[in-house]
Amino acid sequence: MKNVDRHVRPFAVVALCLAAVLGGCATRNNYPGASEQQQMRDAAAAASPQDAAAAADSQGVYLKLVEQMQRDGLWFASLAHLDALEKRWGASADATRLRADALRQTEQPAEASAAYAKLIGTPLEGAGYRGLGLLAGGAGDFPKAIELLEKAQRINPTDGLLLSDLGYANLRAGRVAQARVPLMQAMQLQSDNTQVQANLALYLLASGQPEQARALMEAQRLPASTQAAVLAAARGLAGAPAAAPMQPAAAAPVRRRVRATVAAAAAAPAPPTNSGVSQ
Template sequence: MKRSVGPALGRVWKPAACLLLAALSGCTAGNNGATAMHEQAEAQVELAKLRDKTARAEYSEQAVYLGLIRKMQQDGLYFASLAHIEVYVQRFGAGPEIQAMRADALRETGQDKAATEAYQKLAASAKGAEAAHAHHGLGLLAGRQDDFARAVTELREAAALDPVNARIASDLGYALMRAGALQDARVPVMQALELDARNPRVISNAAVWLMADGKRAQANAMMQKAALPEATRSAIRKEADRIARATATRDRAAARSGQPKPMSAPATAVAVVAKPIAVAAQEGATP
């Protein structure tokens, strides 16, 4: 007798069909999930690109604005730069570089008290070159007030923080000369000259030092080689005479107190000055 296999086979296929449908349904759900994850990832990538593009545009705008303010100050437009600095800070914040520019603008517009506070704040928060810039500014303010002892202190601090800055070294040398410490000024003056032999301010300070130290022939030769205009040479001679008098006063005070007189630097020690100046003149340095 033959057995009927139809119902049994049907019972077998029903669970199998259900499993197959479930599997197919699972695959469809899995595909949909993968598609959603892929779309989400693409959206995140596009959002990141948009943010990066926005950040680049903002950075570019910030850099351009900072350059504009710097150019204003190079052209002597310090009052105008102050107004733009306020706008810059409102938009981009107050970083060390813009703080330094603001302090410089305050100093150059005769706002000494505000400039002092700005430099002191920068010196307390900044490091490296920015901190050196702050002490340099404080030294310049002290020199403007004829407080050359304090100027020397601030400029020494600046030079320690930024040893290869020719302007700082030159200003330190000048402050030492004005304080009557002519021989102490020799090293920073010479360093500045060798670091930046094209800088007219550096050249002038070196000529002042030579002339104040009695080396007038060398000073005159240096000014001639650097092609300094006669008005500048006349100012250098007057400044050298004033410094020589201040040095003599200090030497007399030291003699009365029993302190030894500082030794004058030998001619060979300053011979290195003439070479950088000559090179600068040959290469077209302008005052």
């Protein structure tokens, strides 16, 4: 993959997808205890790693704080806090996974690869194969990414985001037919995820179903910029038929047709197998 979305997950079709997801989230103060929990996270992020480690009453509590930092995009800070966590409690598979993700997100692929490799043979082996697959995709080696992501999928078969990553890797490798099942599975498992929606729309375009792609993106209210990025990505896929220009939305509310759209796409014959691989 040529520098695609290097600062978020490598297999996201568009960087703006993440912003769209965050924009649709509920506010942090609309559930019981949210204010107190947010104050704890803010205090942990602002404190020095040593102070935060001393304040946390267990390794599990500190791991949750680091996970929240990463969800908030504080990847560099999370590395410092992982140093403090491991200094106090020692290394663990959970801490290694968080470190590997942070190293990947901060563009340290060699170090991230070594950290993900440490997860092989542990209860988090699936996360290790997935991370290695994402790194392979980030380096443009999509056949290797598919191999690794399939190993992860065999361990975690109901992970919607993993399935979406696998489908996207197949698309980038020119294997449009093979992308169909994992992307349909991802959509039915995590239909509210913007990245999953965008990757399925990309498949629909690549398989010559532009109207279904339009209906899906309209139904999910994907921003115009995201839709444009999906169209641009479709034009660059190996083995994809030329997509017809998408027409304005029909008058009927397409949101009511999203299930029918996905069902119709799932029932449609898979496109001819293409064994070619994009470079």
